Amino acid sequence: MMETKNTAEDVRVEEMDELEKSKFSLGGATLYGINAVIGSGIFLLPATIYKDLGPASLLAMIFDAILVLLLAVCFAEVACYFDKNGGAFQYSKAAFGDVVGFIVGLLGWFVTIIAWSAMAAGFAKLLIMAFPALEGQNKFISIALVILLSIINSTGLKTSKIFTITITVAKLIPIIAFVFIGIFFIKGGFDKGNFTPFLQLQPGMTVSKAVGATSLTIFYAFIGFEALPVVAGEMRDAKKNVPKAIVGSISIVSILYFMIIAGTIAMLGTGILQSGAPVQDAFKEMVGPVGSWIISIGALISILGLNVGDSMMIPRYGASIADEGLLPAPVAKKNGKNAPIIAIIISAILTCGLLAWGEFEQLAELSVVFRFIQYIPTAGAVIMLRKKNPDMKTAFRLPLGPVIPLLAILVSGWMLIVGASKESLIAGGIGIVVALAFYFIFNRGAKEA
Secondary structure (H helix, E strand, C coil): CCHHHHHHHHHHHHHHHHHHCCCEEEHHHHHHHHHHHHHHHHHHHHHHHHHHHHHHHHHHHHHCCCCCCCCHHHHHHHHHCCCCHHHHHHHHHCCCHHHHHHHHHHHHHHHHHHHHHHHHHHHHHHHHCCCCHHHCHHHHHHHHHHHHHHHHCCCCCCCHHCCCCCCCHHHHHHHHHHHHHHHHHHHHHHHHCCCCCCCCCCCCCHHHHHHHHHHHHHHHHHCHHCCCHHHHHHEHHHHHHHHHHHHEEEHHCCCCCCHHHHHHHHHHHHHHHHCCCCHHHHHHHHHHHHHHHHHHHHHHHHHHHHHHHHHHHHHHHHHEEEEEEEECCCHHCCCCCCCHHHHHHHHHHHHHHHHHHHHHHHHHHHHHHHHHHHHHHHHHHHHHHHHCCCCCCCCCCCCCCCEEEEEEEHHHHHHHHHHCHHHHHHHHHHHHHHHHHHHHHHHHHHCCC
């Protein structure tokens, strides 16, 4: 009997060891975070980033990195309260109740649709940078891409690991190549006076407004950071490694982005504002004509891959929240190929509508504004969930009481109010009102049923 008991205990110990080995190491989690955040969007942004502050826009990059860190560690703590990752919807519902949870969940689908529209517009913009003869065809290219991918998605096609690896490599090659070669040209940029004057404000622009607007633009390049904190419960020694992985991955991404913008300024100076493809032109000056093509091809493959991924993920996300009761049940309806056909059609129509309305920069800003409808409640959830679960031990817990989540909320609110356009803020407000109306309509229907 004793031997049987020991054998059972040995099996349990082995299972626990295997479970621990399957968890993310510090290095693995850091790489996961880098891959989740880093993207080709940075190649589309230099002129917009530069225009309000000049070289001082590099300081706005640091400001953004700090804000992303504040928000990321908030996600890390609240994720530890749940066994299953339901994202901001789950956190907001548990912390603030059904109404807030519904608004965050429903707009969570819409924000992915906005993000896809920005990504499709970004693909068209990069394609035209590479092939100027296509100038003026932005909307046709981006809308045709969305329609084509939606048709393919309706056949039930799924992505593979090889596809994911290809996209990851394609986006990293131009970024790393530019950064490592660009290091040797920074001093030359200073010698040519491309960093002076350091602060270059536009007429009528205050420092506060310029920092807010530039920071909001840069923030688009950091979208995706929330993917790392939610795996906090799947990391070895989470209490020690979660903050290290978050700080490590965000710091590395920030350095890479910082060097891309710094290298572009070093090579082009104020010429960034006249260039149709600043990063490509800067790399061309560094290594010759091949430099432009390295950036263009790598960025195009990467952003096309992201569009393919979005075309498959976004309708399935819509179908999943319909299954949760946030949308009418027919939205989750599948065709014979097991593809959520109604959600695919709705996603495509809304995405094309946004593309018909705005350019890449407008869509990127709108995407950031709607993202904060996910981020701010999550930061607030840290405080509320602590009050609701005072005795619960979490794998990771923020120090300094409510200071970090409150700081994240205040800085986020300031950046939105100061940096976002009135149109984007009004759109965000309308989104909340519409989501609230949907909540009461669905609730009334449920009660009557």
